[in-house]
Amino acid sequence: MLIMIRAIIRPEKADAVLAALMDAGFPAVTKYSVAGRGKQRGIKIGEVTYDEIPKTMLMSVINEEDKDFVINTIMNTARSGAKGAFGDGKIFISDVECSYTISSGIKEGAEVAA
Amino acid sequence: MKEVIAIVRMNMMNQTKKALTEAGVDAFFAHEATGRGIGFVNTQVLAGAEDGFEEAASLLGEKGKLYPKRVITIVVEDDFVDTVVDTLITTNKTGKPGDGKIFVLPIKDAVRVRTGEAGIKSIS
Numbered sequence: 001m002l003i004m005i006r007a008i009i010r011p012e013k014a015d016a017v018l019a020a021l022m023d024a025g026f027p028a029v030t031k032y033s034v035a036g037r038g039k040q041r042g043i044k045i046g047e048v049t050y051d052e053i054p055k056t057m058l059m060s061v062i063n064e065e066d067k068d069f070v071i072n073t074i075m076n077t078a079r080s081g082a083k084g085a086f087g088d089g090k091i092f093i094s095d096v097e098c099s100y101t102i103s104s105g106i107k108e109g110a111e112v113a114a
Numbered sequence: 115m116k117e118v119i120a121i122v123r124m125n126m127m128n129q130t131k132k133a134l135t136e137a138g139v140d141a142f143f144a145h146e147a148t149g150r151g152i153g154f155v156n157t158q159v160l161a162g163a164e165d166g167f168e169e170a171a172s173l174l175g176e177k178g179k180l181y182p183k184r185v186i187t188i189v190v191e192d193d194f195v196d197t198v199v200d201t202l203i204t205t206n207k208t209g210k211p212g213d214g215k216i217f218v219l220p221i222k223d224a225v226r227v228r229t230g231e232a233g234i235k236s237i238s
Contacts, residue, residue, distance in 0.1 A: 004219065029150060031149060061215070061217055094219055095219065096217050096219050097220060100202075102122070102214045103210055103212070103214075104209075105203055
């Protein structure tokens with residue numbers, strides 16, 4: 001079973017997380033920029049509230065048995081300081097039924113009987 | 115209902131759009147992204163390694179460079195998934211590493227904002 005991991009992290013942590021994933025043996029990642037807010041309703045600095053905070057989304061599809069390891073790798077790298085802080089981001093997991101490599105046409109992951 | 119997420123080469127976007135329209139998929143969403151795959155390779159280093167330089171060969175597989183890509187997201191009915199995947203593969207295949215990936219994800223529901231229609235009606 002394949003799963004898709006989507007991690008929303010601080011843009012300045014993206015390089016560290018990508019390097020950590022590479023060292024951990026998970027090179028395949030797609031990265032794009034997003035903007036959003038969390039439970040804290042953005043940041044209030046003085047009179048101004050910033051509720052569209054720039055973040056980076058990392059997307060990776062992995063085998064289910066590697067799930068905890070990858071999540072821990074991302075979490076330990078993306079956390080700011082030892083305790084972490086608001087705004088460090090979120091990780092979402094979703095099921096992937098199958099995956100195709102375009103260059104070879106190889107299909108991975110079994111179809112789930114609906 | 116299934117969500118098809120395809121990561122393809124930037125320069126394949128025009129012909130992919132055309133092929134999808136011809137296959138009957140009019141609605142999709144795309145954005146730019148950067149990424150790397152399993153075959154992370156610096157082309158210059160690769161050329162050097164093919165020419166037999168040991169220094170170049172030892173550099174292979176070092177750090178992963180991120181390449182610009184396009185991500186296409188299409189939500190379709192279950193029995194249409196194979197058509198979409200076939201279209202994407204035949205249009206984007208060059209046979210070289212970096213052609214991209216296609217992921218098929220189950221999706222629970224979809225709603226058309228304009229009318230509030232849910233389910234299969236919202237995507238047909």
